[in-house]
Amino acid sequence: MLLKRLKEAPAIKKLVFIGFSGCGKTTVAQKLAEVTSLPLFSIDEMVEEKTGTSIPEIFEKYGEEYFRQLEGEIILEVIKEKGGIIDCGGGVVERENNMKLLGSFGKIVWLKCPLETILVRLGKNDRPLLKNKDLRQIEDFFQRREKLYQRYADITVNSNRDLTRIISELLEILNLD
Numbered sequence: 659m660l661l662k663r664l665k666e667a668p669a670i671k672k673l674v675f676i677g678f679s680g681c682g683k684t685t686v687a688q689k690l691a692e693v694t695s696l697p698l699f700s701i702d703e704m705v706e707e708k709t710g711t712s713i714p715e716i717f718e719k720y721g722e723e724y725f726r727q728l729e730g731e732i733i734l735e736v737i738k739e740k741g742g743i744i745d746c747g748g749g750v751v752e753r754e755n756n757m758k759l760l761g762s763f764g765k766i767v768w769l770k771c772p773l774e775t776i777l778v779r780l781g782k783n784d785r786p787l788l789k790n791k792d793l794r795q796i797e798d799f800f801q802r803r804e805k806l807y808q809r810y811a812d813i814t815v816n817s818n819r820d821l822t823r824i825i826s827e828l829l830e831i832l833n834l835d
Contacts, residue, residue, distance in 0.1 A: 670832040671696060671741040672764025676807055678800060679748040680776040681769045682817040682824070687745035689825055697742035701750065704732045713747070722749075730756050737763040751806035761810065767828070768811035771818045773800045 673690070675683040684700065691698035702713055705728045709716060716725045729747065733756050736744055744763065750756050760766060773796070808814075813831055817824055 670765050673742075673832070674744045674746060674760045674764055674766045675769060676746050676751060676760075676766060676810065677748065677769035677771065677817065678773075678776055678803055678807070680779040681748075681771040682779075682821075683745050683748075683769055685821060686769060686817065686824055686828070687743050689821060690828055691743050693825060693829070694743075697739065698745065699736045699739070699742055700745040701729055701732050701736070702745075702747045704736070705729060708732065726753055726756075729753075730759075733759050739763075748803065751803060751810055757810045761812075765812045765832070766810050767813045767815060768807045769817035769824075770804075770807070770814050771816070773797060775818050776800075 671694075673687075673696075675687050677683050687698055687700070690696070705716070705725070706712055708731075709728065711719070713725070716728070726749070729750060730753060733744075733750075736742075737759050741764075744760065746760070750760070757766075777796070815824060815827055815831070
């Protein structure tokens with residue numbers, strides 16, 4: 659019965675990926691865009707293109723508030739699109755207004771991943787909000803953000819596994835297979 663309902667349901671062609679840094683948002687969004695031929699909008703990349711500056715440099719020179727303002731401006735542009743996949747930075751959930759805008763665009767997919775895996779994936783990456791923090795601070799930060807991801811997510815997908823399995827699950831959930 660569930661399979662029949664899925665096949666009768668229209669495909670979802672407007673997606674927003676959220677999740678902590680290192681959970682796989684960019685990798686999953688790129689692969690799903692490739693498989694579905696939906697356009698991909700990477701908010702962080704678009705901010706960097708608009709400013710000609712890297713995200714770490716923006717945080718260092720102008721601060722998080724300035725970055726969040728730029729992020730909001732890009733989101734306003736992207737949600738005018740007729741469809742596609744939006745890959746958001748990990749902190750997009752910090753602004754309720756941005757999440758309302760993204761929710762008006764399409765289904766919000768939280769790529770959930772344990773902190774231990776994320777720390778291994780990030781290695782020595784220079785993520786602005788994790789820089790110079792000890793493990794306890796990162797754990798607190800992670801737990802606070804997890805509550806926000808959970809609040810805004812329409813769909814939760816475990817990203818602590820093989821990319822092929824994640825994409826297959828998403829295609830089935832979204833009725834795009």
